[in-house]
Amino acid sequence: MKTIEELREQIAKTSYICGSCGSCRSVCPVYREIGWxxxxxxxxxxxxxxxxxxxxxxxxxxxxxxxxxxxxxxxxCAEICAAxxxxxxxWLNLREELxxxxxxxxxxxxxxxxxxxxxxxxxxxxxxxxxxxxxxxxVEVEVSKAGSEVAYFVGCVSxxxxxxxxxxxxxxxxxxxxxxxxxxxxxxxxxxxFPLIASGNTQQVTELAKHNVKKVRALGVKTLITGCASxxxxxxxxxxxxxxxxLGFEVLHATQYxxxxxxxxxxxxxxxxxxxxxxxxxxxGRNSGIYDEPRELLQAxxxxxxxxxxxxxxxxxxxxxxxxxxxxxxxxxxxxxxxxVREAVATGATILTSACQQCVQTLQxxxxxxxxxxxxxxxxxxxxxxxxx
Amino acid sequence: xxxxxxxxxxxRVTTDPFECAPYAKDVAYIPGILVHLLxxxxxxxxxxxxxxxxxxSLIKWAKQGKIPVTVRGGGSTAYFNxxxxxxxxxxxxxxxxxxxxxxxxxxxNRKMVWVKAGMTWKDLDDGLRQQGCAVCSxxxxxxxxxxxxxVSMGGLGIGSVPYGPVHDQVMAIRGVTAAGEIVELxxxxxxxxxIQGSKELGLQFNDMMGTExxxxxxxxxxxxxxxxxxxxxxxxxxxxxxxxxGSMMSWLGGENFxxxxxxxxxxxxxIMTLQEAGYAHEISQGKYxxxxxxxxxxxxxxxxxxxxxxxxxxxxxxxxxxxxGEEEWADRFKSLRLKQTLPSLQAAEITLPVSxxxxxxxxxxxxxxxxxxxxxxxxxxxxxxxxxxxxxYPSDELNTIxxxxxxxxxxxxxxxxxxxxxxxxxxGLWNTPYLGKxxxxxxxxxxxxxxxxxxxxxxxxxxxxxNPPSIILNSYVFGFGMIxxxxxxxxxxxxxxxxxxx
Numbered sequence: 001m002k003t004i005e006e007l008r009e010q011i012a013k014t015s016y017i018c019g020s021c022g023s024c025r026s027v028c029p030v031y032r033e034i035g036w037x038x039x040x041x042x043x044x045x046x047x048x049x050x051x052x053x054x055x056x057x058x059x060x061x062x063x064x065x066x067x068x069x070x071x072x073x074x075x076x077c078a079e080i081c082a083a084x085x086x087x088x089x090x091w092l093n094l095r096e097e098l099x100x101x102x103x104x105x106x107x108x109x110x111x112x113x114x115x116x117x118x119x120x121x122x123x124x125x126x127x128x129x130x131x132x133x134x135x136x137x138x139v140e141v142e143v144s145k146a147g148s149e150v151a152y153f154v155g156c157v158s159x160x161x162x163x164x165x166x167x168x169x170x171x172x173x174x175x176x177x178x179x180x181x182x183x184x185x186x187x188x189x190x191x192x193x194f195p196l197i198a199s200g201n202t203q204q205v206t207e208l209a210k211h212n213v214k215k216v217r218a219l220g221v222k223t224l225i226t227g228c229a230s231x232x233x234x235x236x237x238x239x240x241x242x243x244x245x246x247l248g249f250e251v252l253h254a255t256q257y258x259x260x261x262x263x264x265x266x267x268x269x270x271x272x273x274x275x276x277x278x279x280x281x282x283x284x285g286r287n288s289g290i291y292d293e294p295r296e297l298l299q300a301x302x303x304x305x306x307x308x309x310x311x312x313x314x315x316x317x318x319x320x321x322x323x324x325x326x327x328x329x330x331x332x333x334x335x336x337x338x339x340x341v342r343e344a345v346a347t348g349a350t351i352l353t354s355a356c357q358q359c360v361q362t363l364q365x366x367x368x369x370x371x372x373x374x375x376x377x378x379x380x381x382x383x384x385x386x387x388x389x
Numbered sequence: 390x391x392x393x394x395x396x397x398x399x400x401r402v403t404t405d406p407f408e409c410a411p412y413a414k415d416v417a418y419i420p421g422i423l424v425h426l427l428x429x430x431x432x433x434x435x436x437x438x439x440x441x442x443x444x445x446s447l448i449k450w451a452k453q454g455k456i457p458v459t460v461r462g463g464g465s466t467a468y469f470n471x472x473x474x475x476x477x478x479x480x481x482x483x484x485x486x487x488x489x490x491x492x493x494x495x496x497x498n499r500k501m502v503w504v505k506a507g508m509t510w511k512d513l514d515d516g517l518r519q520q521g522c523a524v525c526s527x528x529x530x531x532x533x534x535x536x537x538x539x540v541s542m543g544g545l546g547i548g549s550v551p552y553g554p555v556h557d558q559v560m561a562i563r564g565v566t567a568a569g570e571i572v573e574l575x576x577x578x579x580x581x582x583x584i585q586g587s588k589e590l591g592l593q594f595n596d597m598m599g600t601e602x603x604x605x606x607x608x609x610x611x612x613x614x615x616x617x618x619x620x621x622x623x624x625x626x627x628x629x630x631x632x633x634x635g636s637m638m639s640w641l642g643g644e645n646f647x648x649x650x651x652x653x654x655x656x657x658x659x660i661m662t663l664q665e666a667g668y669a670h671e672i673s674q675g676k677y678x679x680x681x682x683x684x685x686x687x688x689x690x691x692x693x694x695x696x697x698x699x700x701x702x703x704x705x706x707x708x709x710x711x712x713x714g715e716e717e718w719a720d721r722f723k724s725l726r727l728k729q730t731l732p733s734l735q736a737a738e739i740t741l742p743v744s745x746x747x748x749x750x751x752x753x754x755x756x757x758x759x760x761x762x763x764x765x766x767x768x769x770x771x772x773x774x775x776x777x778x779x780x781x782y783p784s785d786e787l788n789t790i791x792x793x794x795x796x797x798x799x800x801x802x803x804x805x806x807x808x809x810x811x812x813x814x815x816x817g818l819w820n821t822p823y824l825g826k827x828x829x830x831x832x833x834x835x836x837x838x839x840x841x842x843x844x845x846x847x848x849x850x851x852x853x854x855x856n857p858p859s860i861i862l863n864s865y866v867f868g869f870g871m872i873x874x875x876x877x878x879x880x881x882x883x884x885x886x887x888x889x890x891x
Contacts, residue, residue, distance in 0.1 A: 016732035016786070019725040020416045022463045022533035026509045035437055035484060036403065037411035037464075046411070063407045080532055083725035084666070310519055 002093055008052050014090050015049035017083045018042060024077035024087075029318045029336045030070050030325075038067055041077040041087060048094060057101075065103040068094050070332060073198055073323035074282040079314055088287070091323075095200030107327040108199040116204070119190040122160035127187045129154070132165035139169075139176045144219060145183035150175070150257070151221040151249075152184050153212070153235070155228030156191050157357040163364060164357045166377075170384035171227050171254050177387060178267040188215045194230040194283075197238060198324045205234075209242045217248055227254040227380060229284035229356035230322075236288065253284060254380055255355045259293040262300050269297070270386035275305040277349035278379070279340065279363065280316035281356030294355040294379045301386045307347045317343065319354070321362030337366035345372050353379045394436055394478075397446045401437040401484065409435055412479045417467035418733070418786045419819070420793060427859050428818070428852070430472050432459070432479040439484045441563060441571045441608040448606070449569035451478050451848060459850050460602040462507060462535030466542060467736065468817025470601050474852030482507040482537055485608060491522055494560070500614050501560055506537030506607045511722075522614045525552035529769070532722050537607040543599055543815050545740070547651045547682075547721060549771040550642070552613075556598040561611035566592045567604065567844035592843055601817065602850045604843045618650075618684035622694050623714035627676040628706040631754075634677040635747025637704055641681065642743050642773040646693040648685030652770035653717075654678070656750070659727060659765045666729035668720075671713045679706075680717045727765060733786045734765075735795050736779060737802040741768075741811035743776045749809040753780060756805060761882060762798060777814060778806070791885050797875035800868070821857040822867035 002010070025031050025040035037043050044067055051059050071091055078087040098104055104112075111121065119126045133141045142148075152175065158167040175182045190212055193205030216224055224247075226232050232253045239247060252260075261267040276298055284290045291313045298306050311317045320326075320336030341363055344352040352367070352374055354360050364376040377385075394402040403409060413430035424430060433456075438444045451458045457477030464471055473479060485507035491500050500522060504513055510531035514524045526548030528534045539546070540562075544555035552558060561575045574594040596604040628634040634654060641652055655669075655678045663669040672678055681697060683690045701708055720726075728734065741749055750766065757764040768778040780802050784795040803813055803823055813823045824833060833855075840847070840855050852858035860866055 017725075017728045019728055020414065020464075021530055021725060022416075022465050023530070023722065026463070026512065026533050035401070035481075036408050036435075037481075038408050040411075043411045046414070061407065063405075080722075082530075082532070082723050083728045084668075084723060310515065 002096065004057070004097075007093055007097055010090060010093060011048045011052050014085050014087075015045050015053070017085055018045050019083050020046065021082045023080045023082050027076045027080050027315075029072060029074060029076070029320065029339075030332065032339075033332055033335045034070070038063070039070060044068060045090070048090070060098070060101060060103065062103070065098050066105075066328075068098060069105050069108070069328045070325065071323050072282070072318045072320060072325045072333075072336070074318035075286040076282075076315070076318065079286055092197065092200065092202070095198070096202060097200070099200040104200065105328045108324055111195055111324070111327055112199060112201050112204065115191050115196060119208070120160060121156040121191055121195055124160050126190070129159045129189055130184070130186050132159060132168050135165070136169055136172070139173050141172050142183050143186035144188060144215070146219060148181050148183035148219060148221050149223065150180055150182040151216050151219055151224045152182050153189060153192070153216075153224055153226040153231055154184060155226055155231045155357055157361060158227060159189075161361060164361050166381050167227050167357050167360065170378065170381045173384050174258060174267065174380060174387075178261045180261070183219060183221070185215055192228075192231040192234040193238070194234045195324055197234065205238065206242055209239045213239060213243060213247055221249055223250045223252060223257065225252050225254050225257045227355070227357060227378065229253070229281035229288070230358060233283040233288050253290055253293070253355065255293040255297055256290065258380065258383065259296045262297065269300045269302070269383055270389060271302040272382070272386045272389065273303040274351055275307060275349045276351045276353055276382065277307050277309050277344050277347045278312070279309070279319060279344070279352060279354040279359055280313055281354055281359045282316070282318050282322050284355055285316055286314060294353070297379050297383050298353065301383065304386075307349055309343050309347055311343065319359040319362045320366075321358045326362070333362065334366060334369065337362045338370055341367045341370060341372055341374055341376070345374050349374070351375045351377060351382065353377050353382055355379050390434055393450060394434055394447070397443055397450065398436045398438055401439070402434060404434045406431070409433070412461060412464075412481070413472060415464050415466055415469060415472050419469075420786075420789045422789060423793070427861060428469070428472070428474050429476045430469070430474070431476060432473050433476050435479045435481055437481045437484045441565055444480060444565045444606055444608060445569045445571050447478065447480060448565055448567065452567075452569060452846065455846060455848065457851050458848055460537070460606050462538030463509065463530070463533040465530045465533040465538070466815065466817065468815055468819045470542065470815060470817035470853060471538070471850075472818070474818060474850075474858060480606065482535060485537075488513060488516060491517075491520060491614065500616070501611055502614055503609055503611050504536050505609050506535060508536050510534055510536065510539065517614055518617060521617055523617050524548070525558050525613055525615050526555060529722065529724060536610060536612070540598065540607060540610060541601050545771040545777050545814070546769065549769070550649055550651060550773070551647070553772065558613040559598070559610050560613060562594060562597050562607055563609040564592070564597055565606045565608060567846075567849050572605075590842065596839065596843060601815070601854050603840060603854050604849065606849070620685065620687045620690045622683045622690050623711075623718040624681040624683070624694065624697060625709045625714035625717050626679045626681060626701045626706045627672055627709060628679070628704060629676065631677060631747045631750040633704045633706060634679060635743075635750065637679055637700065637706065638743050638746055638770055638776065640700055641697070642770055644696070645773060646683070648683045648689040648693045649681070650684040651680070651682040653680040653721070654766070654768040654776070655680075656764075656766040658763060659767055662727045662730045662765055666726055668726055671709055680714060682718055724767065727781070731765065731781070731783045733784050734781045735784045735792075735799060736781045737799045737806075738777065738779050738814040739803065739806040739811040740771070740814055741776050741778050741806055741809060742774055743770060744774070745809035745811075746776050746778070749778070749806060749811065752805050752809070753802070756801060757782070760798065760801070760879065778811070785885070788885060791881055794874055794878040794881040797871045797878050800871040801875060816854045818853055818858070821852075821854070822862050822864045824855075824857070825864050
C-alpha cells in the first residue's frame, strides 16, 4: 500500500511523460466498447494528474472511480504506448486508493470478503477444492504427497466452476500419462490473491502468499506448475516481491512444463484433424512474456491446422475477463469477449484455445451467447483430447 | 439539447461535463490562462454518429441554432485543430469504422478501398495486410490518428517520399457540407459528382484536403492502396556532422530510388535523450542518425541498398548492424519515449527544403546555444525536395511563467525556418498568427472567400485556419508579444534555473 505522497510521486512520474497521443485509446478493449474519451487510458491518467497532483482528491467522483475499475488490466495500453509508460502499476495503485477511500465497487468488496472467508473466489468451502477429481476414473490424484517432483496449483476457477474443471482434469491426466511424480495441495491450496491485487487489496495477499509458499516448500518439490495465467503471473511476479526473496522452487505455466515433456518425448501428443486458433491470455502473454509454448503444444498435435487470429501475441486482444471486470460490469466484459470469439470464427477455426481458465470461461460464454460454431477449450484440454482419441 | 441530439444519434450523445471535458484538450499542454483567455473549449455536447445521414441531421440542427460544430478524430494533433474554439457541438468520428472490399480502378489497375473516417491508420493497414495490401503512407501517429483526421491536416508522414502527401492518394471523398448536404466528390480531373442537390460552386474535392474540418466533414474516403512489398530493408546509418547527414538526405531525395520509402533523421540531442531513458544504445554519442527504409521489388531494394551502402561510406558514415535498423523501424510510432527524459516539452513543426536542412540545423544549434535551450530534433524526408522537421525543447508545464516564456522560442524557430524556405506545417488555432508565413496574401484571400462561400455562418470549426480569431493572435500583436517575451525569456530561465524541463 502506497502513501498518498508515494502515489502522487508515481502519478507525477507517469502523467507528465504521457503525451496524450491516444495510441492507448485505439487498442483499449474497454474504450472500444464504451466509446467515450473518459474510458480511454490517456484520459484516466490525465484525470489522475488533475485530481491527485493538485491535491483535489475530494474530486474523485463515482464516475471516475467506475472508469478506473472498468479496466481488464490487459496491458495493451502499455504495449503500444508511444512514450513507453508501464501502465499496470499505476492502474493498480489507483485502485488501492479507491479502496482506501471506500469507493471500491460493491461486488469487489463482496469478493474480497468471500476470499477472506473461504480462501477461494467461490461460495464453496475450500474443502471442496478437489471435487473435480471425483469424475476421474483412471487417474489417482494424490494430495500433499511428500517427495513429489512437481506440485500442481490448480487455481480457483478450474477447481470450483463446472465449466472449467475439464482443464484440471486434463492437466492431471497428462501428468499421469507422462508418469510425472506430482501432487496437489487440495484444501491447503488458497486463492493465489490475484483478484485481491486487481481490486486494490494488495495488503491482503501477503497472508495468502505466505500460506501457499509455505505449503509448497513443505512438499520439497522442484517445480510448481499452474494452468491459470493469472495464478502464474502472481506466483512469478508478485510473490517474490511480497515475500522479498526467491521462492526456492521453479514456477512454470502448465504449457511450459508440458512442452518440456513433449520435447523430451516423455509425452507424445496424438492426432487431431481440426482447425484451431489460439488466444493469448494477457497475464501469460503480454504480462509474462510467454507466447511460444502454448503454440508449441498445438503444433505438436499431428493433423491439427493451426491458424493465428489477426490480433495475436503482443497485440492480442483481451477476452474481457481480466482485472475483475466481470464483477464490475458483466455486460461490458461479455461485449469484449464477443468481439474476440468473432475474430476467432473469422479465421475459419472451429476450436478456439487458450491457456487460462478465466479466458476459456469468458470466451465459452460469449461463443454460447452468440451461438457461434466455435468450441472453446484450454490448450491442455485439446492436448488430452488428442491422446484420448 | 440532449433530447434533440438523441433523436438523431440515440444514446451516442453526451452533455455530461465529465464526458465532455476530455474533448477540450489535444496532445499539447497549453496553460489554462491562455486557453480560457482565447477559447471556450469545453463542448456543450459530444455526439458519435455512425453515418453520413446522422452527421447531415446534426449539421442541419446545429445550423438552425447557430451552434458551432467541431469534428474530432483521434485528437492527436497539437494546435487545437480539433478542439472547440467556441464550445458548441463536437462530432466524434470514432464510430465511423470499416473499409470496403479492395477494388481495381478501371484502366489504371490501381487498387483502392473506401474507408470510413474514424478508422485509425494502423487499423486500416493491419486490416489491409490480411488481404495482401497496405496503406501507401501513414502518419507517425498511425496508431491514434484517424483517416479523416490526417486527410484534414497536412497529410505528410511515413511513405510520403514515394507516394506524396496523403491527399494525392485520395480518389474520392464522401462528406457533409456546412449546409448539411451529403456529397460525393471525385478528384478534380474527373469532375465533382453531385449526389444530392449540392449547388454549383458548392463544396469541391480540394475543399476537404488539409482544411481541418472548416469547410465540410469527411465521412469516408476512397484511398489508393498498394500491394504488400516483396522486400523490406531498414538501414540505420550514422554520421559525424549535420553537413554529412544533410548531404545524405539530399542525395537520397535526388537519386529517385523507386524503393526509397522513408528517411528519418535523429539529432545527437534526441539520441542522447533516448539513451538517458534506456534506448538507442547502439548509437555512439554525438552522432547523427538516418533511418533509411526501402520497400519494393527484391531487385530494386537490393540495388538501392548497395548504392546507399556505398554512399554512406563516401560521406564518412557507418551503417549499424541490420537488426538495429529493423528495431528502429519497429519503434517508428514510439517517438514520445524521449518524454521519459524530458517530460515537459514544447515543439515547432516545419516543412523545409531538404537542401537547406543542414544549414537550418546549424542555425538551430547556434540559436539553442545562444538561448541555452536544448533543441531535440527529428525529421522525415517527405518528398525528394522537402523534409518535415520537428524541433522539441524542454519547458515546464508546472510553471506557467516559464511555459509562456518558452512559447516565444517557437517564434524564433519559425523565423529561422522561414529564412531557409521553411514554413509551419499545420495551422489549427495556435498557428493562426503565422498564417502569413504559410500562405501568401492571394492564397489567404482565396481561402477566406472559399470559407465564406461554403460556410457563411462560420459554424464549422470556427477560429481555425483563416483569420486569427482574437486580437491577441493577430500576427503583428502576437509577433510583438513574442519578441517581448523572448526578450525576457533568458531572465526567466535564469531565475527559474530552467533549461532541462522538469
